[in-house]
Amino acid sequence: MPTSISTVISNALSERGPAITSPLASPLDRALELAEQALGGVAPRPPVGAVVVQGDAIVGEGSTEPRPGRHAERIALSTAGERSSGGTLYCSLEPHAFQGVAPPCTDAIIAAGISTVVSPLEDPNPSVSGNGFRQLKAAGIEVVRTALPEQLRRAELLAEGFAHHLKTHRPLVTLKLATTLDGKIATRTGESQWITNEASRFRVHEMRRRTDALITGIGTVLADHPRLTARDQHGTSIGRPLLRVVVDTRGRMPSDAPMLHEPGDILWVVAKDVEVTPPTNSVTVHHADLAEGRIDLTKLVELLGSRGLHNVMVEAGAELAGAFVDNGLIDKVAAFIAPKIIGDNGAPGPFSGTGASSLENALTLENVTHTVIDGDILVEGYVSKGG
Numbered sequence: 001m002p003t004s005i006s007t008v009i010s011n012a013l014s015e016r017g018p019a020i021t022s023p024l025a026s027p028l029d030r031a032l033e034l035a036e037q038a039l040g041g042v043a044p045r046p047p048v049g050a051v052v053v054q055g056d057a058i059v060g061e062g063s064t065e066p067r068p069g070r071h072a073e074r075i076a077l078s079t080a081g082e083r084s085s086g087g088t089l090y091c092s093l094e095p096h097a098f099q100g101v102a103p104p105c106t107d108a109i110i111a112a113g114i115s116t117v118v119s120p121l122e123d124p125n126p127s128v129s130g131n132g133f134r135q136l137k138a139a140g141i142e143v144v145r146t147a148l149p150e151q152l153r154r155a156e157l158l159a160e161g162f163a164h165h166l167k168t169h170r171p172l173v174t175l176k177l178a179t180t181l182d183g184k185i186a187t188r189t190g191e192s193q194w195i196t197n198e199a200s201r202f203r204v205h206e207m208r209r210r211t212d213a214l215i216t217g218i219g220t221v222l223a224d225h226p227r228l229t230a231r232d233q234h235g236t237s238i239g240r241p242l243l244r245v246v247v248d249t250r251g252r253m254p255s256d257a258p259m260l261h262e263p264g265d266i267l268w269v270v271a272k273d274v275e276v277t278p279p280t281n282s283v284t285v286h287h288a289d290l291a292e293g294r295i296d297l298t299k300l301v302e303l304l305g306s307r308g309l310h311n312v313m314v315e316a317g318a319e320l321a322g323a324f325v326d327n328g329l330i331d332k333v334a335a336f337i338a339p340k341i342i343g344d345n346g347a348p349g350p351f352s353g354t355g356a357s358s359l360e361n362a363l364t365l366e367n368v369t370h371t372v373i374d375g376d377i378l379v380e381g382y383v384s385k386g387g
């Protein structure tokens with residue numbers, strides 16, 4: 001009777017090194033899963049997952065650590081140790097080939113004696129783009145670029161914030177919304193908790209875990225007293241502590257705002273001439289330029305880009321969300337639509353900006369996907385920059 005892959009893996013692991021939970025999916029799927037675990041807080045590094053396979057067994061795994069930590073490939077290789085020799089490395093992104101904060105991963109792969117590298121995606125960074133694969137091939141390592149379309153799509157999605165930042169020097173800005181079927185975010189009396197169901201709200205927490213920062217407006221901080229953290233069903237924090245950005249022209253954030261007492265830094269963005277004292281050590285004040293009397297959002301997004309953030313998510317009320325749309329700063333939308341109708345034209349909608357006066361100028365999404373989450377619908381898409 002053939003030995004099962006889990007037996008092979010556990011036998012191999014018992015020979016040396018710590019036990020690794022063995023995935024039954026393909027090693028490339030596992031590498032993608034490890035990259036997904038790295039998302040959120042590793043920028044300016046791209047999130048990468050790597051797996052070393054010897055025979056049928058996974059003998060090493062790694063995911064990108066935040067600077068100054070190690071790259072995924074080095075972690076996987078060092079866990080595998082001597083078992084890397086003659087093995088196959090699966091990697092969600094092309095291994096980097098230049099001396100940056102971290103030494104080139106290609107050197108470590110060559111030194112470890114890896115014989116095959118499987119990686120679906122070329123690194124969009126011009127300092128790498130193909131050089132990693134070329135160096136490996138020059139050293140006699142077989143490079144396999146084949147992947148299932150779904151695996152390639154996952155790899156591209158993982159690197160999308162990184163690729164966007166390389167091109168624009170800004171983070172990819174995702175606007176998250178939650179509305180009823182009639183496009184309302186609260187009742188006339190301001191009741192908004194909860195529009196969407198529990199499963200959708202956990203999805204939002206998972207999206208927060210994957211982002212580098214959350215941006216909100218002072219209106220939401222004052223109305224909802226949010227914690228703005230990523231949590232699981234039991235209320236336990238997931239992922240790395242999140243950077244929260246509070247857009248607050250006049251410095252009205254109260255010193256007892258619950259978000260101040262959660263783990264993670266807060267960037268308190270106030271007008272240049274507003275004097276405020278950070279209420280806790282986790283708060284940094286940024287004195288911002290104004291545009292039409294309020295925080296200049298374009299400069300704010302540029303500032304976040306200059307700090308190396310790749311993915312940010314706007315979770316704000318109608319005023320700030322509308323201003324982001326009016327300023328053309330949204331790249332991606334994640335709209336949760338609950339099967340409820342408030343049916344009151346006095347109930348607020350998600351945007352209070354100037355908006356578009358013709359359909360031709362309406363913000364339009366492309367590459368749209370729909371996911372049904374226990375009856376809610378999540379519509380995700382990229383803002384068409386063409387029109």
Ligand SMILES: NC(=O)c1ccc[n+]([C@@H]2O[C@H](COP(=O)([O-])OP(=O)(O)OC[C@H]3O[C@@H](n4cnc5c(N)ncnc54)[C@H](OP(=O)(O)O)[C@@H]3O)[C@@H](O)[C@H]2O)c1
Nearest residue numbers: 177178185217219220248249294295316317318319320323
């Ligand atoms: N359904 C959803 O997805 C969702 C998500 C979040 C919040 N909400 C709801 O939204 C409500 C709060 O909405 P809101 O509109 O009052 O709050 P908001 O959009 O979160 O914050 C608006 C405030 O941001 C400040 N701001 C600074 N610079 C700005 C700029 N350039 N443009 C626009 N605003 C700027 C303004 O105050 P200053 O001028 O003083 O700076 C403005 O009043 C809450 O009831 C909350 O429940 C819903």
